[in-house]
Amino acid sequence: MQGITLNREKQLIVMGHQAIRAIQPHRYPMMMVDNLEGYYYGRNSFVGFKAVSQNDPIFMGHFPHFPIFPGVLIIEALAQVSGFLSGLSEMMKKYDQDPDALLDVLRSPMKEEDKAIYGPNSLWMLVDSKVKFIRPVYPGVTMRLESKVKLFRDNSYVLSVTASGERGDELCSGQLTMHRGTPDSMAITSAA
Numbered sequence: 001m002q003g004i005t006l007n008r009e010k011q012l013i014v015m016g017h018q019a020i021r022a023i024q025p026h027r028y029p030m031m032m033v034d035n036l037e038g039y040y041y042g043r044n045s046f047v048g049f050k051a052v053s054q055n056d057p058i059f060m061g062h063f064p065h066f067p068i069f070p071g072v073l074i075i076e077a078l079a080q081v082s083g084f085l086s087g088l089s090e091m092m093k094k095y096d097q098d099p100d101a102l103l104d105v106l107r108s109p110m111k112e113e114d115k116a117i118y119g120p121n122s123l124w125m126l127v128d129s130k131v132k133f134i135r136p137v138y139p140g141v142t143m144r145l146e147s148k149v150k151l152f153r154d155n156s157y158v159l160s161v162t163a164s165g166e167r168g169d170e171l172c173s174g175q176l177t178m179h180r181g182t183p184d185s186m187a188i189t190s191a192a
Contacts, residue, residue, distance in 0.1 A: 011042030032077035039088045045148040046085035054139035069137035078161040079126040082147040086157045087118035131174030155180045
């Protein structure tokens with residue numbers, strides 16, 4: 001991936017919008033993260049952004065004369081940022097907490113064993129959400145989405161999440177639990 005840099009002072013791996021398509025398995029219209037600030041490896045957190053556009057088709061039905069961005073899609077945006085964080089946390093562990101080693105891996109073609117941890121072959125599924133909504137989100141708002149690791153156990157992460165507006169006003173906050181699987185492990189089989 002191109003455009004990935006290291007800011008040692010902030011302990012931040014800066015990842016721009018180019019990284020989203022390279023890493024994220026989602027595509028439009030379910031891609032809920034428009035831009036990335038990056039991975040704060042010092043505090044094990046990740047920040048991304050979602051610009052809520054008046055032209056988003058969701059507003060044709062939610063609600064035509066009083067558009068509000070649905071809470072379930074805010075949770076999805078927070079889950080996508082949490083998926084970025086969960087994968088990068090796993091990669092950081094694999095590379096002995098060395099940001100330079102992680103940066104080298106992210107900048108070069110990814111090895112197959114790394115794709116299973118972080119990338120399109122790895123699925124971070126939201127398995128639980130406990131989120132409190134504080135303010136509605138209207139068209140024109142750019143949400144700052146932050147996720148921080150609270151706990152890791154058995155391929156699952158518990159994360160503290162916050163969505164805030166441009167002025168720092170908190171829109172919602174809470175906790176998400178993410179679990180890692182592969183497309184094969186998530187396959188649904190029908191009973192014969």
